[in-house]
Amino acid sequence: MRVYLELARRSFAQQFAYRGATLAGLFTNSIFGVMIASVFLALYRSNPDVNGEIAGWRATETLTYVWISQSLLMVVYLWGWWEIMLSIQTGAIVADFLKPLDFYAYWLSRDLGRAAAHALIRGVPTFLVGALLFRQMVIPGELGRWLAFLVSVVLAVSVSFAFRFILNMAGFWVIDHRGVAYMGTVLVNFFSGLLVPLTFFPGWLETVANLLPFRAIIMIPIELLLGQRSVFSGIALQLFCFGALSVIARLLLRAGERKVVIQGG
Amino acid sequence: MGDRFGLLTEVQIAARIARVRVRGQMQYRASFAMQIAGTFIVNFAELAALLVMFGRFDNLGGWRLGEVVFLYGLSAIMFGLADTAAGGLGTFNGLIRLGDFDRVLTRPVAPFLQALVSDVSLRHIGQMVQGIVVFVFALTLVDVPWDAARLLYFFVVIVSGAVLFVSLFAIEAIVCFWTVESTEAVNAFTYGGSDLAQYPLHIFDRWLRRLFLWVIPVGFVSFFPALYLLDKPDPLGLPEAARFAAPLAALAFAGVTGVLWRLGVNHYRSTGS
Numbered sequence: 001m002r003v004y005l006e007l008a009r010r011s012f013a014q015q016f017a018y019r020g021a022t023l024a025g026l027f028t029n030s031i032f033g034v035m036i037a038s039v040f041l042a043l044y045r046s047n048p049d050v051n052g053e054i055a056g057w058r059a060t061e062t063l064t065y066v067w068i069s070q071s072l073l074m075v076v077y078l079w080g081w082w083e084i085m086l087s088i089q090t091g092a093i094v095a096d097f098l099k100p101l102d103f104y105a106y107w108l109s110r111d112l113g114r115a116a117a118h119a120l121i122r123g124v125p126t127f128l129v130g131a132l133l134f135r136q137m138v139i140p141g142e143l144g145r146w147l148a149f150l151v152s153v154v155l156a157v158s159v160s161f162a163f164r165f166i167l168n169m170a171g172f173w174v175i176d177h178r179g180v181a182y183m184g185t186v187l188v189n190f191f192s193g194l195l196v197p198l199t200f201f202p203g204w205l206e207t208v209a210n211l212l213p214f215r216a217i218i219m220i221p222i223e224l225l226l227g228q229r230s231v232f233s234g235i236a237l238q239l240f241c242f243g244a245l246s247v248i249a250r251l252l253l254r255a256g257e258r259k260v261v262i263q264g265g
Numbered sequence: 266m267g268d269r270f271g272l273l274t275e276v277q278i279a280a281r282i283a284r285v286r287v288r289g290q291m292q293y294r295a296s297f298a299m300q301i302a303g304t305f306i307v308n309f310a311e312l313a314a315l316l317v318m319f320g321r322f323d324n325l326g327g328w329r330l331g332e333v334v335f336l337y338g339l340s341a342i343m344f345g346l347a348d349t350a351a352g353g354l355g356t357f358n359g360l361i362r363l364g365d366f367d368r369v370l371t372r373p374v375a376p377f378l379q380a381l382v383s384d385v386s387l388r389h390i391g392q393m394v395q396g397i398v399v400f401v402f403a404l405t406l407v408d409v410p411w412d413a414a415r416l417l418y419f420f421v422v423i424v425s426g427a428v429l430f431v432s433l434f435a436i437e438a439i440v441c442f443w444t445v446e447s448t449e450a451v452n453a454f455t456y457g458g459s460d461l462a463q464y465p466l467h468i469f470d471r472w473l474r475r476l477f478l479w480v481i482p483v484g485f486v487s488f489f490p491a492l493y494l495l496d497k498p499d500p501l502g503l504p505e506a507a508r509f510a511a512p513l514a515a516l517a518f519a520g521v522t523g524v525l526w527r528l529g530v531n532h533y534r535s536t537g538s
Contacts (some may be wrong), residue, residue, distance in 0.1 A: 024450035031453040034473065035461055041321045042468035054321050058514075176296040182303025186310045195314035200321050 004105055008113030015117035022121050025074065029122065030129045033070040037063055037134055055199040061226055063137040065197050067130030068222050074122040074215050075115050075153065076160040078188050082181070083107075085171035094260065104250055108161055116159040140225060148231045152221040155238035159216040162245035163188070168250065172256035187212070193219035199228075213241035270373060278377040280481035286385040297388070308341060311463075312399055326468040331406030332466070338400030339494075340434055340462035340487045343426025345393030351431045352386030357438035358445050364535050377526055380438065410496050418509070419494060425515035426462075426486040432515075432522040433458060433481070439522070442529035454481050462487035467500040474501070482514035 044052060045057040052058055057065070084107065087093040096103060131137055140146070163184075170180045177192055192214040198206055200220075209215055216238040223229040290297055316339065319330040328336075360366050369379045372488055409415070437451035449525070461469070461477050466488040469477075478484040485507065492499055493508035 018446060020444060020446035021449060024447040027450045028453040028457070031457050032460070035457065035464075035469070038469050038473070039325070039464055042326050043318060046324055046468075050322065135513050171491070176293070179296070179299035179303050182300075182307045186307055190310040190313055195310060198315045200317055202317070202320055205317070245467045 003101065005110035007106065008109040008116070011110040011113035012117045015114055015121065025122060026125050026129070029070050029126045031075065033067055033126065033130050033165075034133060036070070037066045037130070038065060055197075056228070057197065057199060060138045062197070063130075063134050064139070064226060065222050067127055067134070068225065069194055069218050070130065071123040071126040072153065072156070072218060072221065073194075074118045074192050076156050077115065077118070077164070078160060078192070078194070078217070079185060080181075081164050082168060082171075082177055084165065084168035085177050088168075088171035088256075088260075089175070096221070097257065097260075103253060104165070104216055107165065108158065111161045112154070112157060115154075119153070138226065138240075140227065142227075145225055145227055148234070149221055149225040152234055152238060155203065155235065155242060156217050156221050159238060159245060160214060160241045162242055162249050163213065163217075165249045166245065166252060169252040169256055172252075172259050191215070192217045193222075197222075204224070213245055216241040217251050270377075275374045275378055278374050278506045279382050283382040283385045287387050290385075290387055292429035300388035301391040301436075304388050305395045308392060308395050308399075312337065326465045327500070328465045329407070331403055332491075332497070334399060335403035335407055335409070335495065336465065336487060336491050337463040338403045339422070339491060340426065340459055341396030341399055342393055343396075343423050343486065344430055344459040345389055345391075346423065346427040346464075347430030347434065348389040348392060349386065350427065351381060352389060353381045353432040354431075354434040354498065355386070356384045356436045358441045358448060361441045361533075362445050366533060367535050370530075370533075376530060377435075381463055407495065409456065409494060415494055418490065418511075422486060422490040422494075422511045425511040428515040428519050429486050430455065430459065432519045433523050435526060439525050439529040444532050458483040465500075482510075482518055485514035486511045 040062045042058055044050070044054075044062070054062075085095070087096065096106070099106070131139060167177075167180055167184045172178060174180065191198075191209045191212045194208075197219070198209050198215060201209060220229070220234045220238055224231060225236045292342075312334070315333065316330075318325075319333070323329075325333055360369070360380065360383060366376075369376050372379060433451070433455045437448050437455060440448050440451055458477060458481055461473075462483050466477070466484045468475055469533070474484070489499075489503070489508045490511050491497075
């Protein structure tokens with residue numbers, strides 16, 4: 001266990017090396033946050049007939065959704081993580097297999113360390129920018145909700161990691177990752193609730209979204225923060241998604257491992 | 266930089282390099298097809314999001330679904346075209362970091378042309394085709410009073426928009442002459458600009474509107490031309506001429522970018538020791 005904590009700690013520390021990139025990223029997240037928030041505010045403003053409420057969300061709550069999802073973006077790291085796939089392509093993965101560590105836990109602990117750093121240097125600052133620019137935003141005062149949110153974010157990172165791990169496993173079978181990357185991006189962007197809150201979906205489409213694990217990555221933490229879902233149901237669902245995806249990930253890993261050994265001869 | 270050929274010859278050489286790169290990519294047919302398919306569907310998530318929003322709301326700042334999809338398709342086409350043409354600029358940071366730009370400078374072809382064709386991402390054509398599909402879908406939702414002038418201006422707008430976005434990609438590359446670390450900030454203007462172009466400009470706050478009109482003239486290549494094509498009143502109260510400013514705005518911005526590029530090349534010190 002101590003090894004995994006150390007791995008997480010190192011990966012955490014690594015993220016602080018890129019100061020310029022951090023500031024640049026914060027700027028970009030903020031501009032996007034302002035744009036998305038403006039679109040939602042305009043939608044509420046130009047449709048007085050909805051009485052300021054869509055699926056139980058007032059504009060002030062939708063603002064919280066916009067800024068929390070922008071802040072979570074780097075933390076759950078949805079796009080562009082192909083480290084394992086690249087190491088499959090270069091063959092460096094064989095060295096990782098030789099380490100006396102559990103391969104899955106090795107990468108998970110590194111990813112959790114990275115996520116903790118990104119929460120501090122990207123997540124919190126982005127949310128503060130949003131809270132300063134949009135004062136009408138709902139910011140819950142109950143400590144309990146924030147605690148539930150925190151636990152839920154850790155689980156969201158874990159679910160996102162498991163999904164990214166599965167995508168990376170494709171590297172054992174295909175040479176070019178871009179096809180897999182695009183498909184993965186479409187699924188996650190839409191069904192995690194990153195583009196529009198899942199609560200805004202028409203009934204049948206929300207049913208589809210509920211059958212997929214992506215809700216656990218963006219929506220559930222936000223729902224817990226806004227107090228729109230019981231803490232138990234949210235956390236249980238996330239744990240289930242993480243467990244199920246991890247089983248799939250490990251099965252793929254085992255199949256891939258065998259393939260590499262055969263190639264190695 | 267020693268003797269150079271005439272500009273025309275240089276363009277021909279660059280075009281030939283581009284052809285070779287395209288042919289190279291075609292060698293892996295299955296992978297190539299998958300990439301095109303991928304870029305084709307990736308933006309449909311955004312269209313689906315738009316449809317979901319309009320399932321709940323009936324207009325956005327007075328614009329109906331069809332009109333917003335029209336604007337979205339228009340900007341997706343120009344952005345896809347720019348992305349296809351400027352793929353090489355996206356990998357420019359590697360060219361600088363590894364010191365490979367030295368090699369570019371010794372060749373007798375304009376460095377900018379070489380940078381453009383250093384990587385041709387034909388797969389982005391999928392994105393452009395997706396834009397066209399969305400645009401055609403929009404045409405089934407909204408009545409556009411097409412006439413010869415509108416049709417002609419439509420193509421002018423697409424080219425102007427592509428020039429503007431290629432210039433923005435170029436600025437991201439130019440920043441690399443000074444720092445290869447902070448280039449993500451430029452994404453706020455490239456991808457941010459293309460996102461903003463999808464929505465009616467008047468819904469944004471004044472500072473954001475000013476930024477994307479007068480500093481980075483995204484509004485002049487999407488929103489204002491769309492007002493003309495759709496024959497809608499201007500909620501911002503600019504003179505009528507604003508609707509026809511697309512080519513002028515794009516050329517002015519490209520001119521400024523050209524000057525910045527020259528400054529950057531002069532500032533370039535190789536990473537090699």
